[in-house]
Amino acid sequence: MSTTTEELAATSLLRFATAGSVDDGKSTLVGRLLHDSKSVLADQLEAVEHASRRRGQQAPDLALLTDGLRAEREQGITIDVAYRYFATPRRRFILADTPGHVQYTRNMVTGASTAELTIVLVDARNGVVEQTRRHAAVAALLRVPHVVLAVNKMDLVEYAEPVFAKIAEEFTAYAAALGVPEVTAIPISALNGDNVVTPSAHMDWYGGPTILEHLETVPVGTDPTGAPARFPVQYVIRPQTAEHPDYRGYAGQISSGVLRVGDQVTVLPSGATSTITGIDALGEPVDVAWAPQSVTVLLADDLDISRGDLIAPTATAPAVTQDITATACHLHERPLRVGERVLLKHGTRTVKAIVKGLPYRINLTAGLAHEAEPGELSANDIGAVVLRTAQPLPLDAYADSRLTGSFLLIDPADGTTLTAGMVGEAFAAEAEADSTVDDDGWDF
Amino acid sequence: MTTVTETAEGTDNPYALSHLDALESEAVHIFREVAGEFERPVILFSGGKDSIVMLHLALKAFAPAPVPFGLLHVDTGHNFPEVLAYRDRTVAQHNLRLHVARVQDYIDDGRLRERPDGTRNPLQTVPLLDAIGEGRYDAVFGGGRRDEEKARAKERVFSLRDEFGAWDPRRQRPELWQLYNGRHAPGEHVRVFPLSNWTELDVWQYIAREGIELPQIYYAHEREVFSRNGMWLTAGEWGGPKPDEPVELRQVRYRTVGDMSCTGAVDSDAVTIEQVIAEIATSRLTERGATRADDKLSEAAMEDRKREGYF
Numbered sequence: 183m184s185t186t187t188e189e190l191a192a193t194s195l196l197r198f199a200t201a202g203s204v205d206d207g208k209s210t211l212v213g214r215l216l217h218d219s220k221s222v223l224a225d226q227l228e229a230v231e232h233a234s235r236r237r238g239q240q241a242p243d244l245a246l247l248t249d250g251l252r253a254e255r256e257q258g259i260t261i262d263v264a265y266r267y268f269a270t271p272r273r274r275f276i277l278a279d280t281p282g283h284v285q286y287t288r289n290m291v292t293g294a295s296t297a298e299l300t301i302v303l304v305d306a307r308n309g310v311v312e313q314t315r316r317h318a319a320v321a322a323l324l325r326v327p328h329v330v331l332a333v334n335k336m337d338l339v340e341y342a343e344p345v346f347a348k349i350a351e352e353f354t355a356y357a358a359a360l361g362v363p364e365v366t367a368i369p370i371s372a373l374n375g376d377n378v379v380t381p382s383a384h385m386d387w388y389g390g391p392t393i394l395e396h397l398e399t400v401p402v403g404t405d406p407t408g409a410p411a412r413f414p415v416q417y418v419i420r421p422q423t424a425e426h427p428d429y430r431g432y433a434g435q436i437s438s439g440v441l442r443v444g445d446q447v448t449v450l451p452s453g454a455t456s457t458i459t460g461i462d463a464l465g466e467p468v469d470v471a472w473a474p475q476s477v478t479v480l481l482a483d484d485l486d487i488s489r490g491d492l493i494a495p496t497a498t499a500p501a502v503t504q505d506i507t508a509t510a511c512h513l514h515e516r517p518l519r520v521g522e523r524v525l526l527k528h529g530t531r532t533v534k535a536i537v538k539g540l541p542y543r544i545n546l547t548a549g550l551a552h553e554a555e556p557g558e559l560s561a562n563d564i565g566a567v568v569l570r571t572a573q574p575l576p577l578d579a580y581a582d583s584r585l586t587g588s589f590l591l592i593d594p595a596d597g598t599t600l601t602a603g604m605v606g607e608a609f610a611a612e613a614e615a616d617s618t619v620d621d622d623g624w625d626f
Numbered sequence: 627m628t629t630v631t632e633t634a635e636g637t638d639n640p641y642a643l644s645h646l647d648a649l650e651s652e653a654v655h656i657f658r659e660v661a662g663e664f665e666r667p668v669i670l671f672s673g674g675k676d677s678i679v680m681l682h683l684a685l686k687a688f689a690p691a692p693v694p695f696g697l698l699h700v701d702t703g704h705n706f707p708e709v710l711a712y713r714d715r716t717v718a719q720h721n722l723r724l725h726v727a728r729v730q731d732y733i734d735d736g737r738l739r740e741r742p743d744g745t746r747n748p749l750q751t752v753p754l755l756d757a758i759g760e761g762r763y764d765a766v767f768g769g770g771r772r773d774e775e776k777a778r779a780k781e782r783v784f785s786l787r788d789e790f791g792a793w794d795p796r797r798q799r800p801e802l803w804q805l806y807n808g809r810h811a812p813g814e815h816v817r818v819f820p821l822s823n824w825t826e827l828d829v830w831q832y833i834a835r836e837g838i839e840l841p842q843i844y845y846a847h848e849r850e851v852f853s854r855n856g857m858w859l860t861a862g863e864w865g866g867p868k869p870d871e872p873v874e875l876r877q878v879r880y881r882t883v884g885d886m887s888c889t890g891a892v893d894s895d896a897v898t899i900e901q902v903i904a905e906i907a908t909s910r911l912t913e914r915g916a917t918r919a920d921d922k923l924s925e926a927a928m929e930d931r932k933r934e935g936y937f
Contacts, residue, residue: 195645262780262795267773267825274645276823288800295802406641416658421691429690435655435804440641464654464686472641476654476687489662513800527805530662590805597809599799 196402199278199293199326201317202303207334211303211372211393212266212279218379219394221268263289272398287546287562288513290317291602294324295588298402301330301393302353306339306369309349312547315356319546322360322609323509323564325584328400329357330366332393337371341384360550361609368393406472410498411439412578412586414529415491419478431462431478432487437529437585439495440472441479448499449485450492450576456483490531492576492586500586502574506535508589509580509608510567512559514600518567518591519558524600528575528589535591539568544608559601567603580604646832650683653820655804656783657687660765660818661694663808667765667818668758671697671724673709674883675840676769676821678716679829682838683820684767685720696723698761700754702746703730704886706860712841727757744866745888755791758815765808767818773825783822789813826881827906834899845902846879846894857890881906 202208215221266277278293280286294300302317304310321329331353339345350367357365368377369388376382379394391399419431445458460480461471471477479493487493494500506526512518518537526535543556543565559565580587591601643651660667669684671677684693699713717724729749732738738749758766772779782798784806799807808816821829833840851858851874852867859866861873866887878891879902896902 193644193646194642195648262798263800264779265772265823266779267823269825269827274828292800292802296804403639403642405639416655417662417688419688419691423690426690433658433687435651435658462689464650465689474648474651475643476651476658525809527807530659585803588803588805590802590807592807592809596811597807599807602800602802 193274194402195274195276196299196397196400197276197278197297198299198301198397199280199290199297200301200303201280201290201293201320202301202334203305203311203313206303206305207372208279208303211301211332211334211370211378212277214372214375214378215277215394216266216268218375219268219270263293270394270398273402275397287316287320287564288511288602290320291324291511291513294320294326295584295602297324297326299328299330299397299400300326301332303332303334304349304353306333306335306345306349310352310356314353316546318353318357318362319360319544319550319564319609322357322362323511323604325581328364328366329362330368330393330396331357332372333367333369334372336369336376336382336385337374341369341376341382343369343385343387346388366390366396368396406436406438406440409438409473409583410500411441411445411495412437412473412500412583413441413479413493414531414586415487415489415493416530417489418487429480430484431460431480432493433476433478434493434530435476436471436473438473438583440470441477442470446496447481447493448496449487450494450499451502451574452486452491454483454485454487455496456481456485458482490529492529492531494576500576500578502576504571504574505538506567506569506571506575506577506589506603506605508567508569508603508605510559510565510591510604511602512561512563512565512600513602514593514598515561516593516598516600517558517560518601523594525592525594526569526571526575526589526603527592528577529586531573531575532592533575534572534594535569537567538570541566541568550609564608566608567601569603577605579606581606646828646835649824649828650686650832652804652823653680653683654687656806656818656820657684657767659806660767660808661688664765664816666761666763667695667767668698668725668761668763669693669695669767670769671699671713672769672883673699673705673713673716673841674769675829675833675844676771678838678840679824679832680767680769680820681716681720682836693720693722695767696725698725698727698757698763698766700727700750700757701729702750702885702887703728703733704746704862706841706843706880706883706886708843709841709883712839725757725761727753729753743887745885747885747888750885751791758791763815764810765816765818767820769821770819771821771824771826771829772819781819781822783819784808785817785819786810787815787817791815793817827903830899830903830906834903841883843880843883845899846877846897848875849878849891850874851876851878851891858892859890860886862886 200208264279266279268275280289280293300321304314333346333349346369354365369385370377372378376384377392381392413434413436415432415434417433419433421429443458443461447458448455458479459482461468462478463471520537520540522537524535525532540556542552542554543563545551578587587605589603590599593600669680729746732753733740770778782801810816850861852861852871858878861867867873877895879894880891882889896905
């Protein structure tokens with residue numbers, strides 16, 4: 183019963199992602215995490231044992247826990263992002279389990295977009311390979327705050343420290359060059375369980391945390407006071423009832439920062455200003471609210487505000503622009519071409535846009551070589567995109583705000599999601615070195 | 627209350643959100659996105675705990691205005707009477723619109739045929755799709771959770787369905803950040819799952835925290851049941867028990883609520899919500915594994931039903 187009580191007290195939530203090549207043992211690691219943290223229940227384990235036996239395998243194949251779809255089981259691959267849930271006495275976890283094939287960069291990007299931590303898996307026998315560099319680049323590009331390098335299959339290299347140290351050093355240097363702020367390297371054997379949940383008996387030389395210990399203790403959430411407040415209006419609440427004849431509230435989820443009653447705010451793109459007179463936190467009036475709370479904001483003045491507008495403190499309001507330079511990850515089989523007319527969804531606003539230019543495509547593996555003017559971006563390509571929008575948008579640089587610095591490009595004909603966009607330069611190290619960024623007017 | 631802790635233990639951050647607050651905020655955001663972008667949304671409401679939590683979240687999302695959607699219930703004709711009574715009480719209390727699509731009507735006029743095993747769960751798909759078409763609903767909220775089942779683990783929050791209601795896992799749109807793309811062609815609709823990231827335990831803790839009333843069958847009570855496929859099924863008019871299935875009186879409760887013919891009860895003496903939460907936290911079976919006969923049909927039973935337009 184002690185577990186129960188402790189588990190119920192676990193209240194913080196960590197969203198993390200895993201990335202690895204096909205044979206790095208990622209599914210085994212995920213299965214091990216779920217199994218050893220006792221998140222796999224008897225009927226699920228029974229199903230895995232049954233399926234493993236049917237396939238002629240001796241031991242239960244923990245990878246089968248994460249293969250959801252018939253097509254995946256039949257082909258022995260993972261075709262899509264799968265979400266897993268588990269809890270320990272200290273924390274709740276949401277895991278975006280993304281496949282590591284080259285052609286599925288888009289899935290890694292999808293999983294990383296909401297992750298606060300990503301685990302990059304390498305095979306100790308192979309060390310840092312092209313795929314590893316690609317995974318590091320995706321983590322850097324999506325600005326995932328914490329990166330874990332899991333050096334797997336240590337059992338196959340006699341648990342030798344020099345093997346681990348060399349890989350950790352090479353990866354950390356590469357990630358740092360991309361602007362990744364923090365790398366935690368952990369030597370593991372997912373198959374045998376070394377350093378996944380329980381400390382390894384074979385690696386006395388390693389004094390750091392196991393994977394699970396690290397997941398349980400890494401700080402979650404950013405301090406909302408560190409960022410200016412951003413409040414995209416989702417919906418206007420006007421009951422027009424006898425009880426609430428004049429109530430007019432702006433409903434939304436705070437994207438970043440802190441809102442307080444009394445704050446002077448500007449509504450964008452109109453530029454109208456007012457004062458916050460009330461904040462309803464789902465039925466309860468409060469004086470202060472912060473990201474990522476869903477609230478309803480009341481203003482002193484009767485302004486023309488609707489879905490798609492952004493409310494921000496007047497002092498730190500973003501500039502609005504119709505010209506966007508961004509880093510794009512193209513998601514769809516149909517290529518994105520210069521001159522294409524698309525819809526751009528930013529926050530709660532969707533506007534028409536034209537692709538004015540594709541200045542370069544980045545090769546994520548070969549030393550981040552830039553290929554100038556590729557003409558189009560194909561599925562899983564990452565490159566720069568220049569857009570002109572039909573209406574001005576209040577944009578932040580993605581480096582400053584993952585939510586108000588990101589957007590989707592959508593096919594206006596059939597609604598397909600084409601491209602994910604991040605305002606500004608691709609990598610932190612690059613952005614710092616490039617002083618022309620501020621001159622373009624989109625880096626606030 | 628030891629079951630609900632509001633602030634994260636061991637953190638000095640005054641801006642930390644508890645996991646329930648984070649999940650609630652996310653679900654409310656999803657409800658408001660749909661309200662802002664769709665013409666005719668509807669909430670699938672069965673009187674089960676997940677749909678009850680969905681409705682509770684919708685009420686909070688739009689307060690003090692009423693929920694801008696109606697409810698849709700696909701009635702298998704084998705529903706628990708306590709649950710139907712709860713449904714009707716709730717609809718009246720919040721002054722909601724309720725549309726009921728009845729599987730029985732389809733059986734009566736021959737459009738559907740009763741299955742040999744007596745279960746009506748798979749039969750819900752056709753009435754559901756007809757009701758969506760007739761109501762011209764463009765967004766349909768479901769209480770599905772990704773922790774329930776392997777195929778659901780790959781489901782999007784906004785799940786595009788074609789004009790036949792079918793789910794094509796390869797045609798799903800990538801979902802990044804909090805940007806949900808709900809664009810669809812005429813005749814298509816989007817299934818929306820605000821509880822995607824909740825687990826069974828989250829749902830129960832949230833019910834406890836918010837003091838949400840549930841149908842009594844979720845709590846331990848004495849009931850006449852009989853054993854089939856390792857589950858306790860309720861004896862009733864729907865076709866059970868067979869002559870070789872002896873009925874006994876047991877203390878049970880339901881972990882999920884669905885069609886009586888395929889929803890099993892579990893032995894339990896949990897009569898309060900705290901006891902229910904303690905029981906779930908130590909359970910060695912998933913809720914579907916413990917209580918749903920239809921998911922035991924094959925390794926891909928849920929995936930196949932979803933492809934055909936099921937919830």
